Amino acid sequence: MANKSKFDESVYWFFHSDNLRSLLINADNLLDSQHKIQFSVQVITSKFDIGDLFNLNKNPEYKIVERKKSKELLFFTIERKIKRQNITINGNVLIIKYSLPNVYLIITHEPSQFIQKVLFKLLDNYYPKISRMSMDSKSIHDILRKLQNSLENKNIRIIKVIKKGWVKSEFAKKKMESDINWTDKSLDEVFQSIRESQEWIKSIDFAITRDKTSNNKSNQSLENQDTFFGYIDNYRISRDGLFKCNHNFSHMFKNVIEEIAKRASFNFELYDNRNRNKLDRYNPKPLQIIFDYDIFRDKIENRRLINVLNKISYSSCSVYHGNPYFQASYVDYRDGSSYDIWVLSDERMTIVPQMRSTPASLNRLCESIFIGFREGIVKNFEGEYD
């Protein structure tokens, strides 16, 4: 079976955009004229030139062809032969070299099958040189609140929520529970409920509707307001930095995608250059994850943390002390990064990167703790040392 990505004429101009400005115009025109098209934007971070990485691809499973290159944009066709399933899937992507350092945006109109089975698998092969960013539930809420503020006389309506919760029952074999809610609630209603139930967001689908109580029919921030009647428009934001939309691309780019990119850039900066090295006299540069309450007061949580760390793929964790304090050493076999992990107070844990540490690996470790244990805030450690 072969999935042939037809290079539809309707998307030709989009993929042949010369710069970001023309891309945004072409995307809006395309969504206005072709209602079945949906754009997916994946925010990634890398210290490397993505174009070079793709062009130097050695993985025989993938065929990557550069179709066009400009200062801001790269246009690639990617094909993957999945031998086990005897299928070939291909598709086109545009890569934006974003204005913030180390941040790239990958845009495609291809279906989920291409995104999941080709694009994500390809990006995963480049770990740790390429990292898909992660956002916690609060970041998603903040981004959507900012979007809400940009909408005059219109409201975000949440139509689908995929969320997960931590099962804390002593007798439970499952550590996580999932929930998919088809709903029609306001933004704050949904996030308040998530906070109260101590869950985390995997993805949120939303629509934008006219505020029926308002008489003001002017629309300064969104074009073609008529398209916002009903739930014709559909947007999805995911914690792994994927955003999907079928309307108002340029508005979403400015108010959502760029916000995701800023957070990706912030996290990359926070996670970068943490390895101990000779120039810095091998001094550690630790990070802390601060939780919103004194979670470690209950020492059973130490055991839960060990279980979470033990379940991270391609890694192992040696626990030197588990109770009452926690001292462990974690190694990521995919890139050789290693970290000491300490819990010495009830509301925070400290991660001390050792000789090798990459932003991708730190992101993977922190995200695994967030989704497996509890979401927290990652900060630079300010301790007593010269």
Next chain:
Amino acid sequence: MIDNPQVDMKNKIDDYNETIFAILSFSHLLRWDNSSKKFLPDSFLFIGRKMDTSGENRINPNNTVTPDLIVQLNKKNGIVGEVKIGFSVNRDFWKSDFDQIQKYDDKMKGWITSDEFIDTTDIVLLTHITKKIPCIDYIKEKTLKNEIKFDRKFAVIAFSKDVRGSDVFLYLEKAYGDISDLEMNEVLRKGQNMPLSRFISTYRVKFYDSEPPLPYLMSIIWQDILPQLASEDDLMERKGRMIHLDVNIGKITGLLQEQFTYKINHDERQQQIPKTAWVRTALDLFVQLGYGEKKGKSNDDYIINWQNLNKSPLDIFIKEFISGKRLSKRKELPERTKKMRLDDFGF
């Protein structure tokens, strides 16, 4: 008591780490200036340092001794310490421990000053809080008999881990004697909880001047040292599957010494820890357990097959150390790939 060798080994590792906490906490208490948020100027910490005794040394004249701990407070004052988390059940063996400490009761050479001498030296014995009473009883008894004698200030500092409220502390308490700094003497008399969360993770120390339990050393080599020998591209390609690493004992020892001991302001007097012999024992055990092999006829070169062990390397190495055989699964590479990797090593 339950005879469980794994628990026993974990306890030994715990004791080893607690000793490191005690050394660092005691030194941090003495050196950290909370007002300037810096270490005191001209203050130094050395974990294991060769010092020259004088001709007047009662026990070991004109020789070299290696105290576990040297804290130089400034250009005039310093503290020499020995750390003993436990003592033998048989008190007959304590004599050598206290003889060792009395060797430091001397105008020793080796401080960071122009002539390597300082004016005032105090002597401390750091021991676990559970040992303080027997230790004090012994010192008093032997002092009365004139078998233990100090001309300089001598103090026993007891330590223990302590959890209070939301923080984990290393508790330090002066159990016997005095030190010269009156203010610090009083602080220690009352007892001082050192909050480990503020500073312990910023020290990179995983070894002190005493041989660590072998599984502990092996797990550090496995997790923190061996990955440094592989290129990022190789690791990306292998995805946790076995990778054959060319290992030289001198290089591994050097990396451990440079990266996991307190090696600031080091000079030729500094004790090299971990010792090459300890590392050799660890690498030989890797070979014995089937994690690698000696390379050619060299005694110093090995090939270690590094791979994702899936479970805690520490727990695996403890079990294998006790049983003397390999328990973790091996994931061999396909023959073709393996040959290719061996070619890389010039086979």
